[in-house]
Amino acid sequence: MRLDRVDERIIAMLGADARTSFAEIGGGVGLSPSAVKRRVDRLIESGAVRGFTVVVEPQAIGWTTEAFIELYCRARTSPGEIRIGLSGYAEITSACTVTGEADAIVQVRARDTRHLEEVIERIGAEPFVVRTKSTLVLSRLVDQPILAGAAGTDPPD
DSSP: OOOOHHHHHHHHHHHHOTTOOHHHHHHHHTOOHHHHHHHHHHHHHHTSSOOOOOOOOGGGGTOOEEEEEEEEEOTTOOHHHHHHHHTTOTTEEEEEEOSSSOSEEEEEEESSHHHHHHHHHHHHTSTTEEEEEEEEOOOOSOOOOTTGGGSSSOOOO
């Protein structure tokens, strides 16, 4: 599905606050609430929008330590095998296969460095993992949803 500027602004507004009413969104994009609803329904049907969720602030729940862990896997480990092996970890916020030396990169949140160390040890014990390399996050510089910049302004032509 190809998104137009209005779709992008609707997604950006929902990304900033999924509880924004169709009337509020309509006021921001120049459409009636019913027209916004039809567009949102179409975005959901097409798969452009997968759902609506709660965003938990890690500091508020005490998970203040963040790290990226590079995974170096045994030969011929499939992405599916990595996905299955990592799916049971509450601490993992994202995981991707990547180019370069590592086979995958995992983003982890933990309560503290002791908790992080335990998670790294558990991940390292997965049968497909040969070794790991960890990088601790000191501060987040940019953390925004896709199309966040489209909410308040018109995109350039």
